[in-house]
Amino acid sequence: MARVFVPLVLAAMLLFAAAPLVVASAPVEQTMGLVQKIFYYHVPSAMLMFVSAFVCGISSAVFLFRRSAAADRVALAAGELVVLFGAIVLVTGPLWARKAWGVWWEWDARLTSSLLLWMIFLAYLLVRRFGGPGSEKLAGAMALFGMANVPFVYVSVNYWRTLHPKTSVVMTLAPGMRAAFWFCVAAFAAMYVLLLTLRKRLEDRQAEVEQLYLATDD
Amino acid sequence: MRQFLRVAWVVMRKDLTVEMRSREIVYTTVFFAASCVLVFAFALVREGRPLEDAAAGILWISVAFAGTLALGRTFERERHTETLRALMLAPSDRPAIYVGKLLGILALMAIVEAVLVPLVGLLFHAPVLARPLWLAALLAAGTLGFASVGTLFAAMLVRARSRDVLLPVLLYPITIPVIIAGVRGTAALFQATPDEPMARFWAALLLFFDVVFVTLSLWTFEPLMTES
Numbered sequence: 097m098a099r100v101f102v103p104l105v106l107a108a109m110l111l112f113a114a115a116p117l118v119v120a121s122a123p124v125e126q127t128m129g130l131v132q133k134i135f136y137y138h139v140p141s142a143m144l145m146f147v148s149a150f151v152c153g154i155s156s157a158v159f160l161f162r163r164s165a166a167a168d169r170v171a172l173a174a175g176e177l178v179v180l181f182g183a184i185v186l187v188t189g190p191l192w193a194r195k196a197w198g199v200w201w202e203w204d205a206r207l208t209s210s211l212l213l214w215m216i217f218l219a220y221l222l223v224r225r226f227g228g229p230g231s232e233k234l235a236g237a238m239a240l241f242g243m244a245n246v247p248f249v250y251v252s253v254n255y256w257r258t259l260h261p262k263t264s265v266v267m268t269l270a271p272g273m274r275a276a277f278w279f280c281v282a283a284f285a286a287m288y289v290l291l292l293t294l295r296k297r298l299e300d301r302q303a304e305v306e307q308l309y310l311a312t313d314d
Numbered sequence: 315m316r317q318f319l320r321v322a323w324v325v326m327r328k329d330l331t332v333e334m335r336s337r338e339i340v341y342t343t344v345f346f347a348a349s350c351v352l353v354f355a356f357a358l359v360r361e362g363r364p365l366e367d368a369a370a371g372i373l374w375i376s377v378a379f380a381g382t383l384a385l386g387r388t389f390e391r392e393r394h395t396e397t398l399r400a401l402m403l404a405p406s407d408r409p410a411i412y413v414g415k416l417l418g419i420l421a422l423m424a425i426v427e428a429v430l431v432p433l434v435g436l437l438f439h440a441p442v443l444a445r446p447l448w449l450a451a452l453l454a455a456g457t458l459g460f461a462s463v464g465t466l467f468a469a470m471l472v473r474a475r476s477r478d479v480l481l482p483v484l485l486y487p488i489t490i491p492v493i494i495a496g497v498r499g500t501a502a503l504f505q506a507t508p509d510e511p512m513a514r515f516w517a518a519l520l521l522f523f524d525v526v527f528v529t530l531s532l533w534t535f536e537p538l539m540t541e542s
Contacts, residue, residue, distance in 0.1 A: 101483070128409045150343060153402055160534060160537045160538065161537055163537075177349045181398050202372060212490055216487045216488065218483070219484050219487055222480070222483055223474075223483070223484060226475065226476050226477030226480070227471075227474045227475060227476070227480060228473075228474050229473075230473055230474065230541075231474055233470065233537075233538050234467075234471065234474060234484075234538070235533055236538075237467070237470065237538055238467075238484055240530070240534065241488050241530065242464065242487075242488065244526060244527070244530055245488055245491065247520075248491040248519070248523055248526075249490065284376075
């Protein structure tokens with residue numbers, strides 16, 4: 097892990113620093129103009145938010161059934177990242193919507209389901225923080241149920257008319273935009289992996305410190 | 315299998331017997347649900363007329379609030395007398411205990427709903443008798459979905475700090491699909507001409523939700539309730 101760590105930090109930093117330049121050099125969209133550039137940050141964050149929710153749910157299941165403490169630490173790191181990337185999605189989304197739809201918020205299927213997913217993982221963090229001893233299991237169940245809930249939330253809120261651009265928009269991008277978009281996806285993904293490993297390492301260290309305290313107490 | 319059902323039945327009968335003797339949870343929850351309806355009435359009735367579709371929403375929000383209260387109180391009773399630990403020590407299937415508790419909660423919520431539905435019909439001019447079977451099916455499926463997740467979370471929260479506030483914090487985001495499906499399905503039934511295909515769609519979604527979440531609860535109850 098330590099060997100890939102330094103290259104990972106460098107790669108994530110470089111990609112992230114270069115992303116604004118790439119986005120700026122991408123062609124300007126004709127109908128929406130400059131606001132469309134939000135898309136390069138909004139969509140990768142949304143992708144990683146969903147990926148992270150599944151990482152958190154699956155590691156929680158591993159923790160619950162295999163009793164692996166390491167899996168629980170991965171779940172915690174991923175849970176925090178769902179909230180972080182979700183916050184980016186929920187801030188950049190309305191900024192774009194204000195220009196494109198004329199309102200900040202619309203009770204549309206994709207918006208509502210993203211908001212709910214974000215809330216489920218906020219609740220996950222609340223339990224971990226305030227649940228007291230033994231709350232990791234409870235939080236694990238919350239993450240597992242939250243993951244299972246994603247399709248239900250999506251189907252049930254889909255009843256309302258959808259305004260949000262379809263995911264197929266990614267495949268129909270102009271070549272210049274497509275390159276910039278995938279560059280940003282790579283930058284965000286590298287950043288995600290970096291944050292996840294960092295957070296996991298911090299938790300590992302904390303567990304070690306606790307072990308040492310217990311050992312000296314005996 | 316027979317052993318499983320017998321344990322579930324015994325746990326449910328125990329809960330209902332305790333409740334029959336004190337009637338604490340039934341009385342307080344029914345009163346709470348009725349006050350919920352009144353609070354919403356003041357918010358949503360303008361010039362003597364309720365807003366369109368308000369009845370379905372009020373019914374389901376009151377069910378959810380009253381259900382949370384019943385769940386909290388049922389497990390508070392177990393915690394107070396340390397009986398949940400005794401139940402867990404019993405040489406029986408853990409999932410059977412879960413099913414027994416779930417059946418007890420469902421019985422309680424059925425009583426609350428039996429009071430709530432006529433009350434909402436009366437106060438908000440909702441045609442509750444237009445399609446009684448469909449309404450009952452929606453309520454049963456929705457209550458099962460809500461209570462299956464709620465029973466698991468309330469059982470786990472027995473040992474947690476600040477359990478009173480954490481139960482709704484965990485339960486409401488997860489059960490939002492139940493509330494959406496329940497409200498939309500019931501609103502379809504409360505229209506001037508009941509929209510049965512719409513109600514059927516939402517009832518099917520609720521049923522699907524029930525299957526997934528009851529299975530998931532049965533599957534996770536054992537590892538979650540084992541103290542390491």
